[in-house]
Amino acid sequence: xxxxxxxxxxxxxxxxxxxxxxxxxxxxxxxxxxxxxxxxxxxxxxxxxxxxxxxxxxxxxxxxxxxxxxxxxxxxxxxxxxxxxxxxxxxxxxxxxxxxxxxxxxxxxxxxxxxxxxxxxxxxxxxxxxxxxxxxxxxxxxxxxxxxxxxxxxxxxxxxxxxxxxxxxxxxxxxxxxxxxxxxxxxxxxxxxxxxxxxxxxxxxxxxxxxxxxxxxxxxxxxxxxx
Ligand SMILES: C[S@@+](CC[C@H](N)C(=O)[O-])C[C@H]1O[C@@H](n2cnc3c(N)ncnc32)[C@H](O)[C@@H]1O
Numbered sequence: 001x002x003x004x005x006x007x008x009x010x011x012x013x014x015x016x017x018x019x020x021x022x023x024x025x026x027x028x029x030x031x032x033x034x035x036x037x038x039x040x041x042x043x044x045x046x047x048x049x050x051x052x053x054x055x056x057x058x059x060x061x062x063x064x065x066x067x068x069x070x071x072x073x074x075x076x077x078x079x080x081x082x083x084x085x086x087x088x089x090x091x092x093x094x095x096x097x098x099x100x101x102x103x104x105x106x107x108x109x110x111x112x113x114x115x116x117x118x119x120x121x122x123x124x125x126x127x128x129x130x131x132x133x134x135x136x137x138x139x140x141x142x143x144x145x146x147x148x149x150x151x152x153x154x155x156x157x158x159x160x161x162x163x164x165x166x167x168x169x170x171x172x173x174x175x176x177x178x179x180x181x182x183x184x185x186x187x188x189x190x191x192x193x194x195x196x197x198x199x200x201x202x203x204x205x206x207x208x209x210x211x212x213x214x215x216x217x218x219x220x221x222x223x224x225x226x227x
Contacts, residue, residue, distance in 0.1 A: 060084040060130035063175070065117055065168060066091070068154065070099025070110055072133060077108030084130075088112045089120065091153055117168050118175060129175040135185045136165045161190045169195065172224065173202040181225050182206075188218040199224050 062080065064073040067088025077086050088099045088110050096112035103110030113120045121129075137146070137154055138161040145156035146163055157164055165184070172182050182204070186192045192208070199206060206224030213219070 061125065061128050061177070062086050062131040062133075063118070063121065063125070063129050064088045064133040066095075066134060066136060067099040067110075067112060068095050068135075070095075070102035070112075072135065073099065073110055074102050074106050074108050076131065076133070077103065077110065078106065080131075082109070086110045087121070089115050089118060091116055117164075118171055121175065122171065123174075126174050128177055130177050130180050132172065132175060132180065132182045134165070134168060134183070136168070137161075138165065138185070138187045138190055140187075140189050157190070161187055162195070165190065165195065166198070169198050170202060172199065173204055173226070176204075176226065178226060181223055183209075184222045184224070186220055186222060188220070192220060192222065196222070200227075203227055 060080065060083065062073065062076055062084050064076075064087075067073055067090050070088055073086050073088050077084070086103065086108060088096070090096050090099065090112065091114070093114045096114045100110055100112045115121075118125075136157065138157045139155040140161040141152075141156040141158060143158040143163060145152050146158050148156065165186075176182060182199075184195070186195060196206060203226060204224040205227045206222050208220050209223045211218070211220040
């Protein structure tokens with residue numbers, strides 16, 4: 001059921017200071033990944049406050065919560081390079097194994113851990129995460145569907161599609177480094193304004209960085225950092 005993806009990272013060689021990440025990731029997505037993959041997050045990663053170039057100093061810690069196939073984190077690894085440490089978490093053991101394989105297949109070292117959200121990273125990684133990504137299970141479903149396990153974990157978000165996301169939100173500011181960024185993908189039904197308020201109350205400021213329609217889904221990606 002789980003596959004790794006050959007993301008063609010080795011084919012792409014760019015200067016770290018001048019990458020247009022939006023372009024790069026949209027190329028990767030168009031050529032190499034199934035259209036249904038929700039890679040909007042990866043199309044928007046930008047650590048530079050607007051000039052679309054990367055300026056991530058020194059070794060860094062990048063964490064993807066709910067890493068799934070590992071395709072997104074692998075792309076990030078292809079861009080930032082081997083100076084960073086990549087960790088993917090997932091509730092699913094299959095996903096943790098697949099993500100590691102996807103990284104290996106593309107020469108990106110990804111450490112994966114089967115854990116609920118970021119439980120295994122706390123408290124040790126507090127204040128240390130430079131880039132944190134989350135493409136949550138965001139579909140509005142009955143709450144019971146979340147605990148069904150199996151493939152339902154990839155989509156079932158419970159009430160407002162927010163039940164899983166809401167458990168992560170209070171932990172984000174604990175994990176982020178002083179200049180860390182948190183990228184979160186949301187569906188319109190997830191009430192992004194409400195999420196924004198919750199994160200703001202924990203000392204983070206953020207903005208919507210992209211909005212896309214994907215079939216019936218109105219999706220947006222938000223980027224947060226410390227105020
Ligand atoms: C929408 S998929 C995103 C997969 C991948 N990150 C991507 O963008 O293609 C959500 C992922 O979150 C994982 N997940 C769901 N609940 C989780 C939890 N409580 N803790 C960790 N991972 C979880 C699922 O197994 C799934 O891999």
